[in-house]
Amino acid sequence: xxxxxxxxxxxxxxxxxxxxxxxxxxxxxxxxxxxxxxxxxxxxxxxxxxxxxxxxxxxxxxxxxxxxxxxxxxxxxxxxxxxxxxxxxxxxxxxxxxxxxxxxxxxxxxxxxxxxxxxxxxxxxxxxxxxxxxxxxxxxxxxxxxxxxxxxxxxxxxxxxxxxxxxxxxxxxxxxxxxxxxxxxxxxxxxxxxxxxxxxxxxxxxxxxxxxxxxxxxx
Amino acid sequence: xxxxxxxxxxxxxxxxxxxxxxxxxxxxxxxxxxxxxxxxxxxxxxxxxxxxxxxxxxxxxxxxxxxxxxxxxxxxxxxxxxxxxxxxxxxxxxxxxxxxxxxxxxxxxxxxxxxxxxxxxxxxxxxxxxxxxxxxxxxxxxxxxxxxxxxxxxxxxxxxxxxxxxxxxxxxxxxxxxxxxxxxxxxxxxxxxxxxxxxxxxxxxxxxxxxxxxxxxxx
DNA sequence: ATAAATTTTTAGATTTGTCTAAATTATAAT
DNA sequence: ATTATAATTTAGACAAATCTAAAAATTTAT
Numbered sequence: 303x304x305x306x307x308x309x310x311x312x313x314x315x316x317x318x319x320x321x322x323x324x325x326x327x328x329x330x331x332x333x334x335x336x337x338x339x340x341x342x343x344x345x346x347x348x349x350x351x352x353x354x355x356x357x358x359x360x361x362x363x364x365x366x367x368x369x370x371x372x373x374x375x376x377x378x379x380x381x382x383x384x385x386x387x388x389x390x391x392x393x394x395x396x397x398x399x400x401x402x403x404x405x406x407x408x409x410x411x412x413x414x415x416x417x418x419x420x421x422x423x424x425x426x427x428x429x430x431x432x433x434x435x436x437x438x439x440x441x442x443x444x445x446x447x448x449x450x451x452x453x454x455x456x457x458x459x460x461x462x463x464x465x466x467x468x469x470x471x472x473x474x475x476x477x478x479x480x481x482x483x484x485x486x487x488x489x490x491x492x493x494x495x496x497x498x499x500x501x502x503x504x505x506x507x508x509x510x511x512x513x514x515x516x517x518x519x520x521x
Numbered sequence: 522x523x524x525x526x527x528x529x530x531x532x533x534x535x536x537x538x539x540x541x542x543x544x545x546x547x548x549x550x551x552x553x554x555x556x557x558x559x560x561x562x563x564x565x566x567x568x569x570x571x572x573x574x575x576x577x578x579x580x581x582x583x584x585x586x587x588x589x590x591x592x593x594x595x596x597x598x599x600x601x602x603x604x605x606x607x608x609x610x611x612x613x614x615x616x617x618x619x620x621x622x623x624x625x626x627x628x629x630x631x632x633x634x635x636x637x638x639x640x641x642x643x644x645x646x647x648x649x650x651x652x653x654x655x656x657x658x659x660x661x662x663x664x665x666x667x668x669x670x671x672x673x674x675x676x677x678x679x680x681x682x683x684x685x686x687x688x689x690x691x692x693x694x695x696x697x698x699x700x701x702x703x704x705x706x707x708x709x710x711x712x713x714x715x716x717x718x719x720x721x722x723x724x725x726x727x728x729x730x731x732x733x734x735x736x737x738x739x740x
Numbered sequence: 741a742t743a744a745a746t747t748t749t750t751a752g753a754t755t756t757g758t759c760t761a762a763a764t765t766a767t768a769a770t
Numbered sequence: 771a772t773t774a775t776a777a778t779t780t781a782g783a784c785a786a787a788t789c790t791a792a793a794a795a796t797t798t799a800t
Contacts, residue, residue: 308787328748341788343749348786360748360795391635401629408623416610502797527757547778560758562779567756579765579778721767747796754789764779770772 307407310376312345317373322458324481325362374438380406381427382417388428395428449513453486463515526626529595531564536592541677543700544581593657599625600646601636607647614647668732672705682734696722
């Protein structure tokens with residue numbers, strides 16, 4: 303299937319925002335894309351029709367598998383072109399973003415693959431961002447544990463320490479999952495426990511032990 | 522100024538048709554672009570507003586200096602990308618047209634110039650078509666004299682043998698100029714003269730001598 | 741728990757680029 | 771020189787992507 307430049311830009315923006323907050327809101331998107339919230343609502347309805355994302359009115363949006371796949375292919379094209387512009391055409395690394403924004407929408411699988419080969423299968427673009435391979439796989443960004451996070455520093459959950467049912471059950475009750483955005487409000491020196499805030503949730507306290515098993519990325 | 526993909530495609534199509542018939546009609550354009558004549562009329566009005574062409578309702582269209590300049594810059598981008606796709610990405614020469622149709626609309630002067638340099642300032646694309654330089658200059662296509670043209674073969678006037686006022690006066694009377702589209706209807710073996718047809722003109726006969734001083738390109 | 745503030749959606753409009761059907765103008769044929 | 775044919779334009783409609791203003795739903799604060 304083929305998508306318009308506008309549709310691809312929405313998918314890309316949702317993907318980017320999802321990295322730091324798995325549930326993306328209309329306002330966040332409108333700011334990211336420099337459009338009005340009403341325009342975002344319209345487009346989300348269209349993209350839901352096209353089965354690229356989950357969208358519930360008033361409750362934000364999340365890419366589904368097809369949406370993520372599309373997002374990664376756009377990001378792949380963008381970063382390959384950035385590499386080309388700097389490595390072959392000798393652009394400065396900070397001058398290539400806008401041109402790559404246009405080139406990324408040229409949709410030809412054959413072109414992307416041949417470009418990748420021509421460039422020698424680069425692993426990262428000139429800004430250091432990893433380039434997804436043709437299957438959408440790329441290196442994970444590095445994480446820190448929630449225990450190491452600074453107070454008042456917004457962050458998002460990226461992984462958990464183990465898959466034990468005890469841990470998962472506790473996370474479920476605390477309404478913490480991959481993609482949950484949170485912030486440390488207070489640190490208790492007595493036992494090293496922390497008090498965190500999640501949007502739409504009351505303040506809750508996590509033990510030192512639990513915090514060490516939750517991995518986050520700062521926003 | 523910046524132009525949409527649709528606008529650029531119209532300008533390019535008009536330019537292409539102008540090469541063989543300086544006055545381009547609505548129907549010719551609609552066929553070239555696979556759109557309906559009514560859509561062409563709409564777009565011509567918009568492009569006239571943008572001062573890229575001369576357009577008189579019912580009397581066809583002609584690019585002005587700005588339109589030609591734009592056309593040549595699009596053709597330049599198209600042919601440079603074709604060269605890139607074949608020379609660097611190892612595409613077959615007959616597989617690159619559609620991809621270049623997309624790449625040509627990426628508008629960045631800096632990109633075009635750096636691409637040209639990277640490719641080593643190629644003179645022609647993989648199909649042998651000349652690549653305009655940054656000023657829009659390119660090699661002229663080769664011509665034959667009207668005297669050598671086959672009967673029933675449509676052709677267009679590209680040049681005249683000399684600039685003598687006697688010749689120009691005669692051409693003016695015969696309503697023949699650069700870009701005039703014509704066809705040989707009959708050849709008189711007695712004196713080598715030819716009878717030609719120009720759209721909207723009655724049949725007229727040209728001497729052997731005159732025909733040798735008019736240069737045409739077959740359509 | 742209700743009111744105030746914020747966020748989101750709906751309704752209606754606009755621009756670009758296209759279409760179909762009807763009307764108009766130009767060209768060709770008798 | 772008129773009529774028939776062909777080309778072109780006009781009128782009205784539609785989809786995509788956007789906007790503003792108003793309405794509705796949700797969240798926050800008292």
